[in-house]
Amino acid sequence: MKGPRLRLSARVGRRLVLVVFCLLWAAPSGAGHELPFYPSYYPQEIRLEALPPAAAAPLLRSAKLHAYVGGDPFAGGRVPADIKPLESLGGYLVVSFNSASPVAASRESRCEAARRIARSLGAAPGLYVPHPYPVTPYHMDYLEHFDLAQSARQAYAAAPSGSSATLRVQAKGPLAERLVKAQAKSARDWDATVEDIDAEGLLATHGLSLDGWLGPPWLKDGWFHAYLLEAPGPARHAVEALYRRLVTGAFDSPIARIELERQLVSRLTAGCERVVLGYS
Structure with a gap:
């Protein structure tokens, strides 16, 4: 009698493990990072170009340019509210x-x-x-x-x-x-x-x-x-x-x-x- 009972218990145990595995596998998981796209995570997507200040101003306003290093692109005029200038030693x-x-x-x-x-x-x-x-x-x-x-x-x-x-x-x-x-x-x-x-x-x-x-x-x-x-x-x-x-x-x-x-x-x-x- 012990033999069949052991085989039955082992069979039930395997089924329980399989059910638990399926439940875990079906649970939702994260995609790895949030939806916003951060260029710094992907260096190959960063592009550097040389631009005169006058050409950089409209690109900054339209958010097509993330940062600009150089002279004042707004030539002393009003800086858009969503753009923050940083000064350095000249x-x-x-x-x-x-x-x-x-x-x-x-x-x-x-x-x-x-x-x-x-x-x-x-x-x-x-x-x-x-x-x-x-x-x-x-x-x-x-x-x-x-x-x-x-x-x-x-x-x-x-x-x-x-x-x-x-x-x-x-x-x-x-x-x-x-x-x-x-x-x-x-x-x-x-x-x-x-x-x-x-x-x-x-x-x-x-x-x-x-x-x-x-x-x-x-x-x-x-x-x-x-x-x-x-x-x-x-x-x-x-x-x-x-x-x-x-x-x-x-x-x-x-x-x-x-x-x-x-x-x-x-x-x-x-x-x-x-x-x-x-x-x-």
């Missing part, structure tokens, strides 16, 4: 001095001349932001330099107002030409040059790209931009020593790295050989 405005001019004779005279020039510049709302420190709010390491940047701004704000009329100032670049009110009449006799420095051009020969990787890691850091912008002058050896420690990782903690970066920028800006006046 460049710097710097002043450097003619080594043959008496103005360049000492650190004190250079720094004073830089402050006078900064206060004499015209206004360019939306195009230029006065900021006498090379690390700007657009840099990821700005908070690490915030107190130094604020001190520089306060020093320039507290400087006595005066005219740069006695200074012979040249202007190089469209922004500089717009901001410098009275330019030197002679290309030979000049004390200082106010110049536009394009951020992309500044980094053009220092970046590396390999299989989607962009480097070096400090390429977009403010301290590195300061190193490329500023003329170290007598502090060159100390500056180069700090720079080598930063790029070779010769520090034992993030705090030590930050301190090295701050020291580097402080040494670069101390002599006023070349002074950052602001950014665009």
